[in-house]
Amino acid sequence: xxxxxxxxxxxxxxxxxxxxxxxDILRMIAKAGAGHPGGSLSAVDMITALYFHVxxxxxxxxxxxxRDRFILSKGHACPAQYAALARRGYFDPAVLDTLREYHxxxxxxxxxLKTPGIDFSTxxxxxxxxxxxxxxxSAKLHGQDFMTYVMLGDGEVQEGLVWEAAxxxxxxxxxxxxxxxxxxxxxxxxxxxxxxxxxxxxDKWRAFGWQVTECAGNNMREVLHALHTARTMRxxxxxxxxxxxxxxxxxxxxDSLWHGKAPSEEQLxxxxxxxxxxxxx
Amino acid sequence: MAKTLATRMAFGKELxxxxxxxxxxxxxxxxxxxxxxxxxxxxPGREFTFGIAEQNLTAASAGLASCGNKVYLATFAVxxxxxxxxxxxxxxxxxxxxxxxxxxHTGLQVGGDGATHAAVEDVSIMRAFPNMxxxxxxxxxSARKMAKAxxxxxxxxxxxxxxNPVPDVYDETYRFIPGKATLVKETGRDLTIISSGIxxxxxxxxxxxxxxxxxxxxxxxxxxxxxxxxxxVEAAARETGVILTLEDxxxxxGLGSAVAEYAVSHCPVPMELVGIxxxxxxxxxxxxxxxxxxxxxxxxxxxxxxLLARK
Numbered sequence: 408x409x410x411x412x413x414x415x416x417x418x419x420x421x422x423x424x425x426x427x428x429x430x431d432i433l434r435m436i437a438k439a440g441a442g443h444p445g446g447s448l449s450a451v452d453m454i455t456a457l458y459f460h461v462x463x464x465x466x467x468x469x470x471x472x473x474r475d476r477f478i479l480s481k482g483h484a485c486p487a488q489y490a491a492l493a494r495r496g497y498f499d500p501a502v503l504d505t506l507r508e509y510h511x512x513x514x515x516x517x518x519x520l521k522t523p524g525i526d527f528s529t530x531x532x533x534x535x536x537x538x539x540x541x542x543x544x545s546a547k548l549h550g551q552d553f554m555t556y557v558m559l560g561d562g563e564v565q566e567g568l569v570w571e572a573a574x575x576x577x578x579x580x581x582x583x584x585x586x587x588x589x590x591x592x593x594x595x596x597x598x599x600x601x602x603x604x605x606x607x608x609x610d611k612w613r614a615f616g617w618q619v620t621e622c623a624g625n626n627m628r629e630v631l632h633a634l635h636t637a638r639t640m641r642x643x644x645x646x647x648x649x650x651x652x653x654x655x656x657x658x659x660x661x662d663s664l665w666h667g668k669a670p671s672e673e674q675l676x677x678x679x680x681x682x683x684x685x686x687x688x
Numbered sequence: 689m690a691k692t693l694a695t696r697m698a699f700g701k702e703l704x705x706x707x708x709x710x711x712x713x714x715x716x717x718x719x720x721x722x723x724x725x726x727x728x729x730x731x732p733g734r735e736f737t738f739g740i741a742e743q744n745l746t747a748a749s750a751g752l753a754s755c756g757n758k759v760y761l762a763t764f765a766v767x768x769x770x771x772x773x774x775x776x777x778x779x780x781x782x783x784x785x786x787x788x789x790x791x792x793h794t795g796l797q798v799g800g801d802g803a804t805h806a807a808v809e810d811v812s813i814m815r816a817f818p819n820m821x822x823x824x825x826x827x828x829x830s831a832r833k834m835a836k837a838x839x840x841x842x843x844x845x846x847x848x849x850x851x852n853p854v855p856d857v858y859d860e861t862y863r864f865i866p867g868k869a870t871l872v873k874e875t876g877r878d879l880t881i882i883s884s885g886i887x888x889x890x891x892x893x894x895x896x897x898x899x900x901x902x903x904x905x906x907x908x909x910x911x912x913x914x915x916x917x918x919x920x921v922e923a924a925a926r927e928t929g930v931i932l933t934l935e936d937x938x939x940x941x942g943l944g945s946a947v948a949e950y951a952v953s954h955c956p957v958p959m960e961l962v963g964i965x966x967x968x969x970x971x972x973x974x975x976x977x978x979x980x981x982x983x984x985x986x987x988x989x990x991x992x993x994x995l996l997a998r999k
Contacts, residue, residue, distance in 0.1 A: 537744045545751070
């Protein structure tokens with residue numbers, strides 16, 4: 408069953424898991440020599456909460472028809488999802504070392520035909536919410552009670568298609584669809600609101616017929632609370648989670664330079680030490 | 689006089705019949721494409737409308753298909769192939785979703801609506817996508833058979849349909865075999881005309897004219913454009929020595945290109961590619977536009993004679 412209730416123990420357990428995933432993210436991007444650490448580190452706490460607590464999934468049956476779905480519409484943050492899938496048991500964590508290698512199951516952006524546990528391929532921004540809407544409509548058509556979660560970047564909502572999907576989800580009353588905006592405030596060339604202003608973001612979603620809840624997305628307790636709140640809403644719901652790009656590694660935080668850059672060996676050791684020491688900040 | 693019905697209407701009507709006994713869903717934008725606009729009233733719950741938003745239509749169809757649904761997506765071919773181009777490529781073809789894209793209003797035959805609405809590039813675009821299959825009927829009979837065949841098809845499929853009524857070329861004995869060209873007629877073995885789509889009737893008329901001038905023609909209907917029936921192309925090259933292709937689509941990347949791409953490596957023979965030259969559609973009587981573009985039956989016969997002279 409999908410679990411929205413949580414205890415203090417759950418929070419501590421999930422915080423520890425998120426530390427593990429942060430280390431995995433940094434190691435695999437460093438090993439690959441390329442990837443997107445900033446957006447992976449901002450998204451990872453929510454991804455941890457979903458994969459290790461909330462979602463109704465079975466790693467032994469990645470194609471189980473009644474499973475909850477998760478679409479990482481900001482597909483460049485896939486190191487976070489790969490780490491979660493590996494640690495959750497979908498595949499051997501040793502495979503994380505093959506990120507972006509030729510013939511690896513771990514492509515530079517998520518590929519549903521290559522990686523067990525990826526519910527849909529992403530990478531081209533703006534499309535995931537539409538795909539998730541299709542899944543939500545299918546659930547209603549067949550009387551299935553699975554939930555579909557779609558995580559978008561805040562820069563991503565500059566894509567017009569996101570709003571086509573938002574309009575249609577409200578029209579079709581897709582209350583089994585939860586969008587999550589990873590509002591880390593930074594996109595590849597700088598601050599989101601310098602490049603193309605998206606605020607007031609919550610008002611935009613409300614105007615499209617969505618219920619909105621906001622949270623601090625790098626705080627596990629708040630993340631769990633927001634997921635619980637979103638589930639109680641009788642309309643498509645969006646969680647706008649305020650995060651920091653590169654969260655957990657001081658020299659990566661809030662810096663667009665770390666949108667798509669791999670750490671050097673020296674930077675990796677420094678980053679790992681910080682993540683280990685700080686846990687969730 | 690043969691019956692006349694647009695391929696899009698024949699296809700849509702057949703799907704409405706098949707929906708009574710087969711499980712599939714229809715995703716539609718706000719267009720009048722092929723008579724499926726009332727699908728949801730007849731089959732409640734099985735139609736999903738997305739308004740005038742083809743990218744969302746296409747990506748959501750992919751999501752529906754990923755949950756095990758057979759999805760028919762209907763819209764104008766210009767929008768399916770260009771407005772939603774990337775969604776077709778990345779979210780349907782790359783992920784191999786079981787979505788049948790019904791693209792209507794193709795070629796110069798669209799006439800009146802003009803350049804914005806006449807898809808001339810759709811075949812070239814769809815052909816470029818790995819995993820994509822492309823079918824095109826020549827008349828209402830073949831359109832109905834294709835509708836039936838599409839039910840058993842698994843994977844990305846593009847069906848290219850036409851706006852205006854055309855006379856039936858086939859009778860009910862016609863069988864559509866996916867991936868196989870149909871031998872429509874053979875008055876001799878001087879050349880082969882490979883046609884795809886509604887210009888087949890012009891190929892037949894041209895063959896009559898050529899026969900009167902002593903040239904025998906094999907006519908193939910390449911109803912599956914991709915994957916191409918390369919055996920039929922090879923046999924045509926070997927047995928008739930020259931090939932003329934005929935399509936109501938741009939010659940840049942369409943059926944003619946597909947045949948030429950194969951022939952140039954495996955069985956090079958002189959070819960003529962008859963289709964839309966490097967130009968857009970325009971409002972007007974389609975027959976007049978065909979004539980000006982060198983796609984009427986006289987032009988086909990003339991190009992065939994030029995081709996024979998190169999033998």
